[in-house]
Structure formats: structure tokens, C-alpha cells
Amino acid sequence: MHKSQELHLTRNEAWKLNHQEAVEKVKRFKLPANWEAKASLEYELQEEEKKKKCAAKGEDSERIKLLEISAEDSEKWEMKKGRKNPDLGFSDYAAQLCQHHWLTRQLKPDMETYEKVEKGFRSAYSAALNPSRLHGTHVPSTEEINRMVTDHKSSLKFRLKNETNLAIDDNADIDYVNERHA
Template sequence: MLKAGTSKSVQEEVTPTASSSKVPSAGSSESSAGPSKTKTGGDLKAERMRKLKDLHLKRNEARKLNHQEVQEEERRAKLPTNFEARKRRAEWILEDEDRRTKCEAEGDDYDRVKLLNVQADELERINRLKARKKNPDEGFSTYEAATARQYKRLVTNMKVDARNYEEEKEALGEEAFYAGKDTLIHGLHKDKPENIDRMVQDLEKQIERREKYSRRRTHNDEADIDYINERNMKFNKKLERFYGQYTSEIKQNLERGTAI
């Protein structure tokens, strides 16, 4: 038979073992529930494939946009350097002509209506820029420079009608409109009467302007030398031109020695 103290100690030893046996059971339940929340190998592979597909699509889209940008850059490189400025200028001319036509239809003075929308300081700035860009006549230097200045002046004074230009281009076609050395254009172009009149008026203005010019006088070796330098020669010529008819008799008397 066991003693009472012995049975009590045995009971105390059995109790902790029972409690310790219950703990693993709870842990085992949690560990069994854990793998159900984690992703399996198939899910991870599917997610990675989806991300890889998205990267491929983005790469193809970037490649397409880069190709389009390269084509646009090549197109801009082939255009003239001042293409954008010329385009804005042409658009402004068309808008200005539309506003002028509208004002004329309403019976208003377009120049006055246009000035009403321009500030005074802005108008002064525009006038200063125009005065600065104005190129005075520098005289004759070479025949090539004179021809270039005349061409530039004629082109500057020429007013281009953009609408008629496009209409004639569409009517003739680009091959005949931009004729080359092998293009037969006889009978295709027909000048309008107003264009012929404008050309005649321009030629008449050129003739009048040319008549005002004076050629450089050649040096006359037999003429009397009454000057000490070129500047004094020009001054004496001016005096002779304005007062020669009044002093001719005095000059003759001085040359004969009969002057009193």
C-alpha cells in the first residue's frame, strides 16, 4: 500500500504532464490552419506570368511611341528652319483678310477698327521695330548686290493671295505648278488682267525711279583745277551750280586781269 504523502506527490507529477499534453494540441491546430492562408506554387507562378505579360505590353507600347516620335522628329528636320514662323504668319494673314472682308461687308474702316484693339505702347514698339528693320538705299556696290537688292525689294512689295495660290495649285496639279526642266507648261498658265496691270505699274515705277539716279561722272583731266581735295571739289561744284550764273562775269574779269 502507498502512503498518503506518496499518492499526493504522484498526483502532482501527473497534473503537469496533462496540461503539457494539451498545449501541443492547440499548437497543432494552429499549425494545421496556417498553410491554408499561404499561396501555393501555382498561384505564385500565375501572378509572375501576369506581371511579365504587363511588362511586355508596356515595353511594346513604349517602343511604338518612340518610333512615332522618331518619325515626327525626322519630318520636322526636313522642314525649313523658319517653317513654324511662316506657318503662323500665313495663318495670321488669312485671319486678317477674313476680318478685313467682314469689316468691308459691314461698311466699317478696317484700319480704324484694328487700331482700336491695339494699345499705344504696343503700337510704339511695333513702329520702332519697323524703323529698325527699314533698310535704306546703300547705293551701288556691285551688279550682283544691286540685282539682289532689287529682287528683295520686288518680293517684299509683292502681295501674295494665299487662296488664289492654293486654287491654282489644285487646278494645275503639283507637277505642272512646280514645273521642272522636263515639264511642258505651255498653255497651262494664263495671267489675269489685274496681274498684268500690276506688273505694268511696277515697271513704270521702276523707270521713274531709275530716271532719278545719276551715274558717276568720270574725271576730266582737261578741266581747271580749282580745288585742293575731293571735298573742296564737291563744294566748288555746288557753289557753281547755285551761284555760277551770277558770278560768271566776275570770274572772267579776274581771269583777264581787268577786274577793278
């Protein structure tokens, strides 16, 4: 009998908690769409007021802010921060490999020029018998240089075209050096 009464009480408590959460959810849905933005603005204003008060007292506002944070909030923040993958090595390698494949797919080798250069290297290598003397002896042709320049310009055009263009607000403060850094 005692056990059933305990279960009944815990069920009632759970029902009350669920009901309270449902009521809060309904209240949130009834709020205007820009309510969160307004709340963040109010928070920023409160932070500015706290900084001014600390400056008037001659205290460090960051230190005061950190003293006000509870241990639980700090642990939650650290856990959230720790979720990010600190080792980006393999993903960066994969991205670089994809970029390499994309760039080399466009290249079309000139086999005649390659054979000519290779014969020159073979004769120079056999004459010198020291491969370190061959380093830096290759001079690219103007066609190769022009091809590299056009590839670079096309990649710049592609990058600029695919940048995310944010909506420009004429009344907003300018916090960038030039249009490209906007």
C-alpha cells in the first residue's frame, strides 16, 4: 500500500512538471517573432551598464563577470566547448585532396614538351652525375606561365562569385576595411 502511494505521488509530480513545461512552451509560442533579438539587445544593454559600474568603481568587469558565473554553468559551457573536434588534420587533408583533384582535373599535359625536357635532364644528369646540380635549371615557357595566370584568375572569379553576399544595411556601422572584407 505504501509503495503504491509513493508511485501515485511521483506520477502526480511528473504530471505537474509536464504541465508547467507545456504552459511555458505555449507562452513562448505566443511571443512575437523578434522577441529573442529584443532579449539579446536587453542583455547587451545590461552588460554595458555593468561594465560602466565596474569602470566607475575601478574594478575589472571581466573578472566580476566570471565571479558571477556558477560552477554548473561553467561546466556546461566547458562541455559544449569540448564537443568540438580539436583535431582537424584529417578533415583538412580531405578538403585539400578534393581541391587538388579539382585543380589537376583541368590540367592537360603537353607530352612533347615533357619528352624534350626529360631528354635534356637525362643528358645533363649523365654528364654531371650529381642530381643536386639539376635543381632550379628548369625555366617555364611563357605559355605555361600564361596558363597558370588564367587558372588563378578563373579561381578568383569563381571564389568571388560564390561568396555569400550578405544583405547590405546602409544604416549599419562600417566595421570593415574595404568591400571585399565586408
